[in-house]
Amino acid sequence: MTVRTKRLSAVTAEPSNNSCPHLETLIVSSCSSSKATVNSGSLVSSPAVRSQPVLNVLQKKHNSSVTDKRHSVKWLDAMKAQSPPRFHSLHGDTPESYDIEAAKYAAWMKKHPSALSIFKEVMVEAKAKQVVVFLDYDGTLSPIVEDPDQAYMPNDMRVIVKEVATYFPTAIISGRARPKVYEFVQLAELYYAGSHGMDIMGPANGTNGFKAKGTQMKDKMGNDVVLFQPASEYLPLMDEVCKILSESSKGIRGARVEHNRFCVTMHFRCVKEESWGPLAEKVESVLKDYPTLCLTHGRKVLEIRPAIAWDKGKAVDFLLSSLGLSDCRDVFPVYIGDDQTDEDAFKVLNGLNHGCSILVTSVPKETKASFSLRDPCEVMGFLHHLVIWKEQDLEVHTGMGMVHHP
Numbered sequence: 001m002t003v004r005t006k007r008l009s010a011v012t013a014e015p016s017n018n019s020c021p022h023l024e025t026l027i028v029s030s031c032s033s034s035k036a037t038v039n040s041g042s043l044v045s046s047p048a049v050r051s052q053p054v055l056n057v058l059q060k061k062h063n064s065s066v067t068d069k070r071h072s073v074k075w076l077d078a079m080k081a082q083s084p085p086r087f088h089s090l091h092g093d094t095p096e097s098y099d100i101e102a103a104k105y106a107a108w109m110k111k112h113p114s115a116l117s118i119f120k121e122v123m124v125e126a127k128a129k130q131v132v133v134f135l136d137y138d139g140t141l142s143p144i145v146e147d148p149d150q151a152y153m154p155n156d157m158r159v160i161v162k163e164v165a166t167y168f169p170t171a172i173i174s175g176r177a178r179p180k181v182y183e184f185v186q187l188a189e190l191y192y193a194g195s196h197g198m199d200i201m202g203p204a205n206g207t208n209g210f211k212a213k214g215t216q217m218k219d220k221m222g223n224d225v226v227l228f229q230p231a232s233e234y235l236p237l238m239d240e241v242c243k244i245l246s247e248s249s250k251g252i253r254g255a256r257v258e259h260n261r262f263c264v265t266m267h268f269r270c271v272k273e274e275s276w277g278p279l280a281e282k283v284e285s286v287l288k289d290y291p292t293l294c295l296t297h298g299r300k301v302l303e304i305r306p307a308i309a310w311d312k313g314k315a316v317d318f319l320l321s322s323l324g325l326s327d328c329r330d331v332f333p334v335y336i337g338d339d340q341t342d343e344d345a346f347k348v349l350n351g352l353n354h355g356c357s358i359l360v361t362s363v364p365k366e367t368k369a370s371f372s373l374r375d376p377c378e379v380m381g382f383l384h385h386l387v388i389w390k391e392q393d394l395e396v397h398t399g400m401g402m403v404h405h406p
């Protein structure tokens with residue numbers, strides 16, 4: 001089994017699935033600033049990005065209701081596409097329908113084999129390379145639940161992630177606000193990229209010997225850390241949008257707004273499907289007054305975020321570079337995620353010579369990931385295998401060293 005090696009441009013901005021249809025010009029001009037930031041590869045805010053007049057640009061109004069309607073329909077489609085029916089309910093609950101869905105999943109698995117069942121083949125490429133582990137949070141380390149505040153990570157997952165971090169530089173890359181992810185994970189030895197990579201913090205001196213470049217500071221607990229926030233100027237704007245969105249969605253039962261610091265998330269998991277369209281329209285109508293922001297989508301969420309060319313893929317690139325690990329011949333990044341926003345990271349991994357991109361899903365999905373895992377339970381299994389693999393590797397090397405080089 002060979003790990004996918006397809007070359008893609010990791011740094012130059014390719015249009016993402018999560019595009020902002022009415023903001024192309026702004027995105028293109030933001031791209032060059034972000035590109036410079038990525039190349040600098042250090043955990044300090046880029047003056048190029050900071051100097052963008054993001055808050056003062058023309059607040060563009062849209063007069064065309066036809067365009068607005070088309071956008072809302074587009075987002076309604078996205079909402080439906082991101083919410084595949086449960087496995088058993090696709091064609092009813094009969095044994096035949098179950099067989100049909102099982103066959104579809106089996107066919108999909110041929111293209112995206114289980115990273116757990118072919119672990120050894122996957123890791124052949126990692127031999128003698130520095131493995132770096134990137135983990136999404138919701139749906140990857142914690143099961144999806146209705147209440148976002150209750151998305152706890154099981155303790156045995158925490159134990160295994162901690163072990164992983166003792167052997168490999170490890171980062172959590174989440175759409176959540178960074179402090180919130182930290183509250184759930186509670187491991188100081190990891191790097192955390194919150195708000196889809198727009199808020200990166202990590203230990204100044206990694207436990208496994210890696211040091212992220214950048215300006216050091218102290219976190220709330222007094223630890224030495226490094227920080228990178230490419231969209232820091234957007235904070236007041238995000239606060240404003242969060243308030244407006246909370247107000248405008250009050251009439252839609254089940255809708256819930258979460259302030260994720262550099263993004264604002266509109267949850268519709270508890271909204272009846274007939275209200276998804278009106279909700280998408282409300283989000284769109286708030287967004288149209290903020291031309292420096294854009295809309296993306298995830299698992300039963302719509303998200304408003306700064307329209308800068310920065311995403312989870314850029315965060316991966318940035319962290320690798322900042323840790324001095326961007327020479328892809330010696331590095332084997334592993335990225336595990338379950339959501340649409342993780343596709344940007346899969347794309348970056350596919351652009352490297354070696355790497356392992358894994359989508360967590362129990363239903364067939366269009367993805368750029370090479371491999372799959374069914375659920376957080378399997379993620380835990382995979383991480384466990386990774387630890388054992390490293391321990392065996394260390395053991396073999398010590399043993400062989402003694403035999404062949406006395």
Ligand SMILES: O=P(O)(O)OC[C@H]1O[C@H](O[C@H]2O[C@H](CO)[C@@H](O)[C@H](O)[C@H]2O)[C@H](O)[C@@H](O)[C@@H]1O
Nearest residue numbers: 137138144145146148151174175265269299300
């Ligand atoms: O990048 P992630 O760490 O996967 O964060 C993406 C979003 O995750 C959370 O929402 C998702 O999980 C919730 C709890 O299980 C679930 O209720 C929701 O439907 C999922 O989309 C988080 O609450 C969002 O803010 C993140 O953007």
